[in-house]
Amino acid sequence: MRCGVQSCRAGLAALAIAVSAGVAAADPVKVGLVATLSGPSAVLGQHMRDGFLLAVKEMGGTLGGQPAEVVVVDDELKPDVAVQKVKGLIERDKVDFVAGVVFSNVMGAVVKPVTGAETFLISGNAGPSTIAGAGCSPFFFSASYQNDQNHEVLGQYAQAKGYKKVVLMAPNYQAGKDALAGFKRYYKGEVADEIYTQLGQLDFSAELAKVAAAKPDAFFTFMPGGMGVNLVKQYRQAGLAETVPFLSAFTVDETTLPATGEAALGFYSGAAWAPDLDVPANKAFVAAFEKEYGYIPALYAAQGYDAAKLIASAVKATGGKLTDKDAVRAALKKADFASVRGNFKFNTNQFPIQDFYLVKVGKRPDGKVETMIAEKVFAEDGDAYADKCPMK
Numbered sequence: 106m107r108c109g110v111q112s113c114r115a116g117l118a119a120l121a122i123a124v125s126a127g128v129a130a131a132d133p134v135k136v137g138l139v140a141t142l143s144g145p146s147a148v149l150g151q152h153m154r155d156g157f158l159l160a161v162k163e164m165g166g167t168l169g170g171q172p173a174e175v176v177v178v179d180d181e182l183k184p185d186v187a188v189q190k191v192k193g194l195i196e197r198d199k200v201d202f203v204a205g206v207v208f209s210n211v212m213g214a215v216v217k218p219v220t221g222a223e224t225f226l227i228s229g230n231a232g233p234s235t236i237a238g239a240g241c242s243p244f245f246f247s248a249s250y251q252n253d254q255n256h257e258v259l260g261q262y263a264q265a266k267g268y269k270k271v272v273l274m275a276p277n278y279q280a281g282k283d284a285l286a287g288f289k290r291y292y293k294g295e296v297a298d299e300i301y302t303q304l305g306q307l308d309f310s311a312e313l314a315k316v317a318a319a320k321p322d323a324f325f326t327f328m329p330g331g332m333g334v335n336l337v338k339q340y341r342q343a344g345l346a347e348t349v350p351f352l353s354a355f356t357v358d359e360t361t362l363p364a365t366g367e368a369a370l371g372f373y374s375g376a377a378w379a380p381d382l383d384v385p386a387n388k389a390f391v392a393a394f395e396k397e398y399g400y401i402p403a404l405y406a407a408q409g410y411d412a413a414k415l416i417a418s419a420v421k422a423t424g425g426k427l428t429d430k431d432a433v434r435a436a437l438k439k440a441d442f443a444s445v446r447g448n449f450k451f452n453t454n455q456f457p458i459q460d461f462y463l464v465k466v467g468k469r470p471d472g473k474v475e476t477m478i479a480e481k482v483f484a485e486d487g488d489a490y491a492d493k494c495p496m497k
Contacts, residue, residue, distance in 0.1 A: 133174040134167075134420050134427070136413075137194030139187060139205040139215070140229075142179035145305065145331030148360045149207045149405050150179070153229045155398050156409030157204065160417070163393065168413065169420025176200065180207075182305075184214030191215045195222050201427045202227055204412050207405065209233040209252060209280035210304070220244035223430060225437065229412045230405055233279045234286070237454050238493035244430075246437050247456040248412035250377050251488035252280050253287030255354040258375025258461050258482045259325055260291035263352060268322035270295040274312060275327040277301035284327035284354065290489065297321050302328075307335045313343050321349060329355040334364040341368045357466050359403035362474045369466045370474065377446055377457075378407045379464045379476045384447040401475050407445045414442040448485060454494035458487045 140150030180187035204227040212231035219226040220242040232251040275281030297319040333356035394402040422436035461483040464476040
């Protein structure tokens with residue numbers, strides 16, 4: 106089902122009615138899907154929402170054989186707004202699961218209201234270190250990754266390439282801090298400068314002047330959404346791409362490439378997934394997604410799709426008896442579904458153990474630009490915080 110920000114709730118209501126008519130005897134499984142659907146970063150939430158809804162559609166409007174009702178809300182990238190909306194999902198809509206959440210500052214705000222109400226929270230993207238370690242919860246599952254991990258790919262790559270000096274840059278919020286921590290976990294050379302920008306910043310002329318002055322061997326950044334679009338264009342325009350390799354995560358991907366186009370060609374990123382990943386479930390997903398929506402899915406879409414499949418696996422295993430929280434948790438931990446990423450299982454902190462790749466922006470035979478797997482960097486990788494989680 107395709108729906109815009111304004112029409113999504115009406116479209117989902119129609120889906121729920123249609124499903125309930127077809128499976129009238131069962132109570133619907135209610136999911137509150139929280140995504141950033143307005144502002145410069147709305148495209149990230151759009152991908153996640155569309156991936157989740159595609160999975161529900163492919164399963165005949167059901168989750169685990171039960172009729173599904175999905176309520177989509179826009180968190181507006183405002184933690185206080187997100188808290189009020191998730192409270193509405195839990196108290197008014199009586200959802201069985203809350204899923205989604207793109208940004209870590211939003212996740213940090215909603216995790217306690219959701220898990221404190223003993224409602225399962227299934228992350229479709231944000232994976233802050235604060236939740237992966239000592240702050241882990243039996244009601245939180247990540248269908249994505251822990252924030253540091255994609256950035257660790259580039260740290261390992263930079264170390265292996267022998268780069269002696271790098272400049273790092275990220276927005277000044279939890280995911281940005283996790284990004285640079287992840288890179289530095291594997292990179293042991295000199296960090297000439299560590300730059301933190303405002304979240305939502307679009308002009309990077311001052312920061313790029315610092316990069317040029319430092320004359321590093323490489324530049325690493327985490328700059329998602331519209332921020333990444335502007336940074337890539339400005340980096341290319343400043344002439345830095347010819348002399349300083351551009352390494353990133355969530356900066357050149359299928360949410361930004363339609364806007365950056367060839368300006369991003371040859372730029373590297375780290376990811377747990379790419380559209381060309383040679384996994385049967387992934388090939389089917391990418392083909393179905395492009396047919397349904399007319400654009401190439403990003404990691405956010407793949408994770409949204411997997412989040413829906415994960416929920417469906419737990420509903421099926423429990424026969425739809427979602428009041429038995431221990432049984433639902435046990436079913437979720439089994440991760441009994443065909444992930445688009447192939448290898449996928451849960452660690453003790455309920456974050457995935459999975460493969461991570463170096464990906465490179467290239468052109469498909471049809472001329473469209475997408476990220477393509479260059480090499481596998483980590484196999485069956487668990488995050489660095491799991492041993493701090495008291496769950497075993």
